[in-house]
Amino acid sequence: MEDDIALEEDFEGKPPLSEEENRLRKIRFEQEFYPHLGSLLRFSKTLVKEEDIAKDLVQETFIKAFRFMHYFEEGTNAKAWLFKILKNEFYSFYRKKTKEATFSGYESLEEETGEEDGLISQHAQNLSTEIFGQLIGDEMTMAINALPADYRMTFLLADLEGFSYEELAAIFKVPIGTIRSRLHRARNILKKQLTAYARGMGFKTDEDHDGL
Amino acid sequence: MMDCKTLLQLIQLYLDGEANTEQTELLLKHVNGCQDCRCIYEFETAFRSFLAKKMNEIPVSDREISELQKKISEQIQINES
Numbered sequence: 001m002e003d004d005i006a007l008e009e010d011f012e013g014k015p016p017l018s019e020e021e022n023r024l025r026k027i028r029f030e031q032e033f034y035p036h037l038g039s040l041l042r043f044s045k046t047l048v049k050e051e052d053i054a055k056d057l058v059q060e061t062f063i064k065a066f067r068f069m070h071y072f073e074e075g076t077n078a079k080a081w082l083f084k085i086l087k088n089e090f091y092s093f094y095r096k097k098t099k100e101a102t103f104s105g106y107e108s109l110e111e112e113t114g115e116e117d118g119l120i121s122q123h124a125q126n127l128s129t130e131i132f133g134q135l136i137g138d139e140m141t142m143a144i145n146a147l148p149a150d151y152r153m154t155f156l157l158a159d160l161e162g163f164s165y166e167e168l169a170a171i172f173k174v175p176i177g178t179i180r181s182r183l184h185r186a187r188n189i190l191k192k193q194l195t196a197y198a199r200g201m202g203f204k205t206d207e208d209h210d211g212l
Numbered sequence: 213m214m215d216c217k218t219l220l221q222l223i224q225l226y227l228d229g230e231a232n233t234e235q236t237e238l239l240l241k242h243v244n245g246c247q248d249c250r251c252i253y254e255f256e257t258a259f260r261s262f263l264a265k266k267m268n269e270i271p272v273s274d275r276e277i278s279e280l281q282k283k284i285s286e287q288i289q290i291n292e293s
Binding site: 034055162 | 228270272
């Protein structure tokens with residue numbers, strides 16, 4: 001990823017750390033970064049279904065975090081920084097897997113439109129909460145996995161990890177409006193897919209009752 | 213009185229923890245007086261709870277965390293030597 005390339009270039013010009021500096025770096029790394037290992041692993045497992053790959057992505061994330069730790073500003077959000085690296089690791093992995101050159105194809109979906117909230121409204125009115133209670137995790141996992149990669153990552157970081165719009169905008173290097181738009185669209189897609197699944201399983205929605 | 217379309221945007225902001233005090237007050241006032249919007253608000257809240265609950269069911273044990281930490285530390289050690 002571009003971030004990594006930039007970091008690599010900067011790193012090459014730096015003198016090596018002294019033994020004492022290295023010792024302190026390790027202590028800081030253990031205290032500030034390892035406590036987030038569980039969160040990153042859970043997130044990674046949600047992103048990729050193969051456990052070994054999920055763990056490899058987290059491992060690479062921490063190794064890079066250690067390597068480039070002198071770029072991390074003390075007192076800033078270590079968790080957000082780690083997730084930013086993990087996001088890049090995931091993109092690299094995903095790109096290799098799908099052989100897609102970029103994710104820019106999804107950007108066209110991100111234009112703010114007035115229709116967005118109208119669609120959410122429509123679906124919200126047509127759904128019954130109880131229906132979702134009948135669905136098991138597999139359906140939801142499949143629905144999440146079917147989201148475009150950018151939407152999936154943004155949605156999971158917001159809903160699973162509770163990052164704010166501002167933090168997400170920094171992680172993805174996009175405006176806050178894009179984050180808001182991605183979240184709305186991701187949830188809207190999930191609602192549509194889960195509703196379609198529920199109807200396929202024979203559950204009735206308000207839509208059926210209304211004859212729409 | 214706020215219109216229903218504006219409220220829909222506010223619901224998302226509010227549930228994302230991004231609404232300010234004024235927006236929160238407007239939202240709650242509207243929801244209390246508009247049955248349609250109250251239904252949507254309740255649905256959105258339930259939908260998010262459902263998603264959060266399901267996502268947190270993904271198993272991550274203390275053992276695998278400590279094993280992974282050990283593996284990372286070993287790899288860092290190898291990279292340094």
